[in-house]
Amino acid sequence: xxSILTFLLLASLGLAADVPAPTLIRLPLIADKPAPSxxxxxxxxxxxxxxxxxxxxxxxxxxxxxxxxxxxxEPGPLRMKGKFAGGGGKVETRDFKGKWIxxxxxxxxxxxxxxxxPVGVTDRSKIVQRTLAVMGARPPPGPGxxxxxxxxxxxxxxxxxxxxxxxxxxxxxxxxxxxxxxMVEDYLMVNTTAENGLAGFWRTDKDAxxxxxxxxxxxxxxxxxxxxxxxPFLAVExxxxxxxxxFPKTPEECLETLKKHRGK
Amino acid sequence: xxxxxxxxxxxxRQSLDExxxxxxxxxxxxxxxxxxxxxxxxxxxxPDSLQLFEDDQILDIYHEQEKxxxxxxxxxxxxxxxxxxxxxxxxxxxxxxxxxAHAMMFNRLAQNLPVLRFNAVAxxxxxxxxxxxxxxxSMKFAREHGLPVIGTGPGEWPxxxxxxxxxxxxxxxxxxxxxxxxxYDLGKKEWDQTLSKKQQKSTGSLNMPTMIDINRFGHxxxxxxxxxxxxxxxxxxxxxxxxFGHYGLAVLFDIWADGACAxxxxxxxVK
Numbered sequence: 405x406x407s408i409l410t411f412l413l414l415a416s417l418g419l420a421a422d423v424p425a426p427t428l429i430r431l432p433l434i435a436d437k438p439a440p441s442x443x444x445x446x447x448x449x450x451x452x453x454x455x456x457x458x459x460x461x462x463x464x465x466x467x468x469x470x471x472x473x474x475x476x477x478e479p480g481p482l483r484m485k486g487k488f489a490g491g492g493g494k495v496e497t498r499d500f501k502g503k504w505i506x507x508x509x510x511x512x513x514x515x516x517x518x519x520x521x522p523v524g525v526t527d528r529s530k531i532v533q534r535t536l537a538v539m540g541a542r543p544p545p546g547p548g549x550x551x552x553x554x555x556x557x558x559x560x561x562x563x564x565x566x567x568x569x570x571x572x573x574x575x576x577x578x579x580x581x582x583x584x585x586x587m588v589e590d591y592l593m594v595n596t597t598a599e600n601g602l603a604g605f606w607r608t609d610k611d612a613x614x615x616x617x618x619x620x621x622x623x624x625x626x627x628x629x630x631x632x633x634x635x636p637f638l639a640v641e642x643x644x645x646x647x648x649x650x651f652p653k654t655p656e657e658c659l660e661t662l663k664k665h666r667g668k
Numbered sequence: 669x670x671x672x673x674x675x676x677x678x679x680x681r682q683s684l685d686e687x688x689x690x691x692x693x694x695x696x697x698x699x700x701x702x703x704x705x706x707x708x709x710x711x712x713x714x715p716d717s718l719q720l721f722e723d724d725q726i727l728d729i730y731h732e733q734e735k736x737x738x739x740x741x742x743x744x745x746x747x748x749x750x751x752x753x754x755x756x757x758x759x760x761x762x763x764x765x766x767x768x769a770h771a772m773m774f775n776r777l778a779q780n781l782p783v784l785r786f787n788a789v790a791x792x793x794x795x796x797x798x799x800x801x802x803x804x805x806s807m808k809f810a811r812e813h814g815l816p817v818i819g820t821g822p823g824e825w826p827x828x829x830x831x832x833x834x835x836x837x838x839x840x841x842x843x844x845x846x847x848x849x850x851x852y853d854l855g856k857k858e859w860d861q862t863l864s865k866k867q868q869k870s871t872g873s874l875n876m877p878t879m880i881d882i883n884r885f886g887h888x889x890x891x892x893x894x895x896x897x898x899x900x901x902x903x904x905x906x907x908x909x910x911x912f913g914h915y916g917l918a919v920l921f922d923i924w925a926d927g928a929c930a931x932x933x934x935x936x937x938v939k
Contacts, residue, residue: 572849572932573717577729580875584738584778586746600782600938607779609849609933616844616937655736 429520429532430457430502432490446489446518448473448510448538454489455498456506456520464506465519472514472538480505513539562643563597564666565604565624568651570636572609578653579636583607585655588662595666610635640665671921673897677904679919684885687918690911697887698761699927700800700859718851720870726894726901729873733893740875740892741904743777745915752783756910759828761800762792763888766908767879768806769815770890771931772847774877774906782938784845786815788908790825790832798830803879803888804861807852807929814842814935849933851876863928869894869901871930880905880925891928895919 432446432454448454454473456464457480464475482505485497508518520532568583582588584607596604599618606621608614610632614625627646628639636651638658642665649665652658670689671679680686721729733739737746744751752773757766765788772786788806792798795809809815816825816838823841825832832838851871852861863871863878871878872894880903881888893904900922907916 575874575932576719577732577873581732581736581738584736584743584875586737586742589746602782602938603780605780606936608936612848612933612936614936616935618938655738 428459428522428530429462430500431455431532431534432488446534446536448489448508448536449487449493450510450539452487452489452491452493452510453484454508454536455484455500456504456508457500457502458504458506458520458522459502460522461504462506463519463521463523465521466516472511472516473536474509474511475506477504477506479503508536510538558667559643561667563604563620563641565596565621565641566592566662567605567621567624567628567639568607568636569610569628569632569639570608571611574635579651582652582655582658585658588655588658591659591662595662595668610637642666671897673895673904673919677914677917677919679897679902679921680923681921684887684907684912684918687907687909687913688911689913697885698757698763698800699881699883699886699888700764700802718867718870719874720866721873723869723901726869726873727896730894730896738875740774740778740877741895741917744774744892744906744917750915751777752785754906754916755785755788755908756828757788757908758910760789760792760830761798762788763908764801764803764879764881765789765791765795765806765809765815767803767881767888767890768810768847768931770906770908771807771877771879772810772815772845772934774890774892775931775934778875779934779936781936784937784939785818786845787818787825787827787832788815789828789830790816793830793832794834802859802861802927803881804852804927804929805858807847807850807861807879807931808858811847811850811852813839814844814846816842817845844935844937844939846935847931847933848935849931851878851930851932853929859927861927861929863925863930865924868903868924868928871928872903876930876932878925878928878930881927882920882923883926884923891925892917897921 480503481501483497483499487493487495488498516536518534518536522530525531570579592605593603598604599620602618614622617625624641624646628648631648638649638651639646640649649661652661670686673679678687678689755766755769757763769786769788776784791806791809818827820826823837868878868891872891878891879888880891889905889907891903891905894901895904897919902922903920905918905920907913907918
């Protein structure tokens with residue numbers, strides 16, 4: 405009696421020797437994989453069972469009505485014969501000793517996020533989470549590196565417009581050199597999208613009313629103006645998408661920036 | 669032998685007649701000189717937000733503009749030909765409106781807008797001042813009403829004529845072409861718009877077309893740049909006389925404006 409009481413006391417203090425802490429929820433161990441972390445992708449093929457062998461009653465999410473898996477919980481222990489997840493497709497007989505045995509079967513291909521929540525849990529770490537890839541469905545990518553896919557071919561440039569924006573009271577010789585340099589103007593004259601015979605660039609004070617400009621330039625100005633946070637600025641539109649980029653410091657840098665956005 | 673800046677543009681030292689490379693032609697002026705008894709020169713503080721430069725800085729700015737071909741002179745003369753046909757006031761004492769009309773044309777050039785030639789004679793006629801005025805007055809008019817375009821179509825005014833029609837259609841059309849920002853003191857009278865020499869050098873270095881009234885000539889012109897000549901910084905101006913200078917351009921040797929104001933923005937109209 406005294407030794408039993410001693411054991412119980414030591415156990416309550418976590419000091420009992422040679423008695424491993426019980427695992428309350430036991431999930432399939434997939435062969436050749438490391439012990440599952442709390443968030444792991446599991447595979448459930450057709451005609452296989454994914455068994456949750458638990459000593460405590462649990463809420464299982466999603467429930468049986470999700471359409472990808474069926475979920476059935478019954479009192480254990482149970483002896484079951486069939487194909488089990490991670491079993492390589494072989495028919496086996498397994499004993500499940502827990503008080504609650506949940507059988508999950510595939511219904512159709514898909515991916516489900518499985519949450520196993522012990523009833524009355526107050527510690528978040530006791531909640532078990534698994535991602536089930538059912539019947540060949542590709543699970544969402546995990547946290548690891550994603551191999552690069554094929555590089556999409558560059559889209560042809562069908563429109564290219566530029567706006568130089570400034571504040572008149574803050575104009576400087578350097579800003580003027582960037583905007584008016586012949587090397588920059590020559591490039592813009594040839595490479596911007598003309599409208600009504602006018603090359604597609606505009607040099608303007610930030611407070612200008614663009615409503616009387618050409619239709620496309622007026623539309624670009626309307627899109628750009630609310631995004632102005634600093635002056636001077638350079639707005640570049642390529643294939644209908646406009647962005648504001650840092651104002652170049654020199655005409656050479658401006659030319660480089662324009663070519664980078666234009667693609668040549 | 670005339671002095672020629674860059675081998676092309678005449679330098680004026682005494683008389684504007686020096687600007688006629690092919691002999692003097694009868695011309696009109698029109699700027700009303702300031703009456704210094706009525707309105708003596710006052711000491712003024714350096715005004716406003718216009719950035720000012722020392723002469724050595726202006727020389728540096730000039731050389732950078734030469735390197736990048738980025739001044740209003742370069743914009744006007746790209747490829748050796750003028751970007752637009754400059755205005756001729758001849759026969760009308762409306763130089764004080766031609767200065768503003770030219771300034772608006774230059775600002776449009778800087779914005780990369782289509783060339784429009786504005787009717788300065790129309791402006792003077794509508795202001796009912798047909799015997800002279802000041803650039804400050806024409807700038808105020810252009811700010812409040814705009815200027816009409818030269819032409820004989822609807823909403824236009826015939827060139828070098830007082831016989832256009834001031835109609836609601838004309839007013840609606842000219843309202844598309846207004847001055848929206850400039851260097852102009854709203855607290856002073858139109859005839860009292862002045863910029864110090866240092867300010868004139870600044871606007872001339874910052875690509876701000878500057879209307880200048882010069883009392884000794886009784887004439888108004890447009891300063892587009894400040895250039896060095898024989899160790900002096902000098903205004904490079906566009907005149908409104910046919911056959912004058914190099915496509916209207918001349919250098920005034922150390923001759924500065926008595927009255928001046930500048931344009932920095934106009935409406936980005938395309939017609």
